[in-house]
Every structure is written in C-alpha cells, then in structure tokens.
Amino acid sequence: MDAQAQPITASVVPISRRATRSWAQRLFPYLLVAPTLVFVILFTLLPATRTVVDSTMEPGRRASDPFTFVGLENYGDLFNPSHHIGSRFTRILGNTLIFSLVTLGVSVPLALLFAMLLNRPIRFMGIWRFSLFYPSLLPLIGAASIWAFLYSDSIGLFNTILRSFGLQTINWTGDPNTVLWSIIGMNIWKQTGYYMIFYLAGLQSIPRDIYEAAALDGANFRQQFFALTLPLLRRTTLFVVVISSIFAFQTVEQLQALNQGNPADRGNLLLYFIFQNIGERRNWGYINAMTVILVAILLVFTISNFVFFEKGQEDE
C-alpha cells in the first residue's frame, strides 16, 4: 500500500499545521473508521482467530460438555487416508484442486479469445456481449438448476441430443467418473465471461499504433499475438489466474442443485463439505481445521495477487 502513498502526501492535511488539535479532532478519524472496523472484527478477524483455536479442539459429546485440547490431532486425522474423515477429506481436497486447475486452464485462454473477438468492430455488439457475459450475473444456484435440466439423465437436453444421434447417453452428474467434469463444464460456462471483462479492459489499454507499426514491419496475426498481445497482457493474465483460483475454492453452491457432493464424494468440493457438516457437532474440530486449510490456500493466492499488483504499479 505504501508504494502508492508517495504522491498523495501533498494533498493530506499535514499534522504540523494543526499542532493544537482538540481531542475531538484527534478522535474524528477513528470515529470514521469505527463502523467498518467493528463489522470486520466481528465477522472476519474474531471468527478467523477462533477457527484457528477451535481447530485444535475436540467438541464434547453433548452441547454442555467442554471442548478438549487435542493439539494438531484434527489435522493429522484429516491427512490420514485410513481415518473416516481423512479418507473423505483427501479425496475432496483432490477434487477441489482438479476443479480449480481445469477450470482455470480452460476458462482463462477462452476468456482471452472472447475478449479478442469482442474487441473488434462487429454488428449487434450488445447481443454478443450479453451472450458471453450473462452467466456470470446469475446466482450460482439458479445457473445450476438450469444445468441440472441440461444434465438430467432421463429427459435432459444433452442426453436427448446424444440419443438423436444414436449415441450412448451419459449419466452426467450421477456417474462417479463424469460428475466432477460436469461440474467443471458448468463452471467454465459460468465464469469465463467474468474473466473476459478484465481482458477486454487490458486489450483496450494497448495503444493501436503498436499493432500498426508491427503490421508495417510485415508481422502477421500470429506473430503480433505472441510478440505483442500476450506479453502486454501478462499482468492481466496473472490477475485473472489468481482470482479464478480464489473463485474456484469459494464457488460451491452449484453442488446443492447438481449433485449434493454425490456420488461417494466424487463430485464434492471442500467448502461444500464444510457446509454439509455444519450441523454435525462431533465434526466441529475437523470443520475448523478444514476451514483453516481453506483460508490458508486462499491467503496464498490473495497475497500473491497483492504482490503482483503492487509490483505492477511500481513498474509503471
């Protein structure tokens, strides 16, 4: 943040000029910040701290029983494949990683393609832009209930099309081998439009004359793309990769309508598993430990986001 502080100093009221500030004036900034701070402390800082503390505890059998300190035992159980919760957790964590990597690998290049297609003069622009962007506006659960119909085994659109070509139908969300891919497919459809807008903004910031000069030098489209467009969009790409990773770990509501984590956790994701276990008092220690792991993963992405972002600002 301090990288940006330099040019602003001039416009901030210098403290020295008001050597004799009354206590009311001194209190004023804190009063302004207080409301935001109260909610952030109450719903982010305190619960995050408590999650870490409670992840080392095992809840008692009944609500009135005290928690007992168990150290890192909960974490040990989570990563123990022969433990009843560990076997599920490792599978679900694996699913979540595949989900995030594949979504990213497909939707980020696709988002760049969308942006390049829409960054040209074309008739009826509004229609094309709407078509590619609208999924990111829909509630996940609404999008998922539409896809539940598309994926439906008996009367869904996809299987009806397969049947009309005389092909074998696929049990999209019921087959343990396809369920995760079906969820990923819907997610790519849902998120790509959102990433597209960052590429659109990036493309529009590239001066046109660079391309004109390259074209004069005889560079063809492919050469222009790899020598100009991609390198100039490097920061956008880094940013999109990071936010899509963060997204992938947080977007789980579609499971509620598509498959509820079934079959046999093959289509389950970490945050959804946490959500499913919220009523299971005996699992609270594990839930807190899983939340800590989830938050740790998110922190790695977010901090790298800030680092890239700040570094990019210094570059300019």
Add this chain to the structure above:
Amino acid sequence: MSKRTFGSRLADAATVSLAFFWLIPLIFSLLMSFRPQAEPITIGNIFVGSRITFENYAAALQVAPWAWHYITSILFVFGVLAVQIVTVTMAGYAFARLRFRGRNLLLFVILLQLMIPSGVLLVQNFATIRALDLFDTRWALMLPYWGSAFGVLLMRQTFRGIPYELEEAARIDGASWLQIMRHVYVPLSIPAYVAFGLVSISSHWNEFLWPFIVTRTEEVRPLTVGLNKLYGTTEVGALYGQLMAGTLLVIAPLVILFILFQRRFIESFATSGIK
C-alpha cells in the same frame, strides 16, 4: 486485403457460434418453462411442445411464497447497500485524506476481509449470529456485509483523485465536514458509487449458503433459498418445466437490469478487480 477480410469473417463466425453456445442454457430454460409439463423434450421435438403454456409458472408459484422471497431479497440487498454506502464513505474518506496513528494497521485489518471472505467462516459466523440472538431474522442476512473492504478501497482511491483545494475552499467558506461530503466528495464520486452499488447488489442477490444457514422461516429467506426448495420438490418428479419457470423468476430482475445498463455493469465489474 482479401486475406484480412477472410480473417475477420472467420472471427465474426466464431463470435456468433460461441455466443449461440453460451446462450443455449438460457434459451432452453425459456423453452422448457413454456412447454407443457406432460411433454418432455424428445428426439425430433426438442423446441416447443404442442402449445405454449403458463402452467409451469403457476405451478412454480405454488411451491414457495415467492412474494416474501422477493421482499426479503430486496430488503437484503438494499439493506446491505444502504449501510455500506455510509460505512465505506466514512472510512474511505479517513484513509484518503486524514493522517492518524495506526492508520496503516487499521487499513490492514480491514483488508483482511478481502483475503478471508466471511462466506468461508460459516461455522464461526453462524455461532456469532446465534450468540447475538439474530438467528432466523433478516438482520442475520445483512450484518456480516455491513463493512466492506472492497468499498473502502474503492472510495479511498476515488476520494484521493478529488483535488484537495476543493475541500479547502469549502472549509474557508465555513462548511462542516458533513457539508463538504455532501457538496464536494459524494457528488464527484457518483460513478464509483454506481460501480460499487452494482457489484454489491448483484453479489448479494445471488448469495445462497449464508442465508440458507442463518434462516429457517420461509418469509425471511431470499429468492435463492426459495429456488433451492423448488429444486428439491420438482427434481424428484423431473418437473423441469416448473423448475425452469421458477429459475427464470429468480434471475429475471438481474438479467433485465443488465440488459438496460450493459456498459455500466461491465465497467463496474471490471472495477471489482480491485480485489
């Protein structure tokens, strides 16, 4: 020259076909919602059935108290936004224009919210709502969102771009802080408020897990939770026409809003990249 024309025609074709693929879910949810329930899509007849009907909408309306869900969703998103506008304006101004002890530390604490989304801290925040005795109320939906790190960052950046001379001039004229905000900072930051508002409204309109956990009574549950109930009751009988009708009722306001303000929406969402 002719080669360029070919390339751009190819790109046009790609745009149109990708757009068509992306529209398929919307098109078919519309078709299904107007198709008689007794006629599931079959080979050779995947578009409209024998007649156009509104019976799916009528049936979907029976399943859940949609009017209450609409009221709750509207109270939820505007209840959040109204408070957020006040809190982010105050904090945004403090971080943009005032120097005070602990400023960077406090900003860092607030930024934690961007790193640790409250939606992930479901268990603990649920316990907090219980402890505050707010379970199953609309307050429970709104409370965690009243402070917004994204909004504070956005307003801080926007206020910094406003010449300090304007504030100084107003101060010399004897304007109070509130008057300076009302006549200088807020009017000059309308585009930022619009961007923040659109992002805030659309993200809370779509919220599901949190409202689902902290409410039980139908009347205080938002549309997304109503949709979940509709899904549960119609999926068993494969009543997809009814489900699509309900889904469209839930997504229509945002989609219409987007069609009306497309450019604004896209620019606003690009701003949300601040995170």
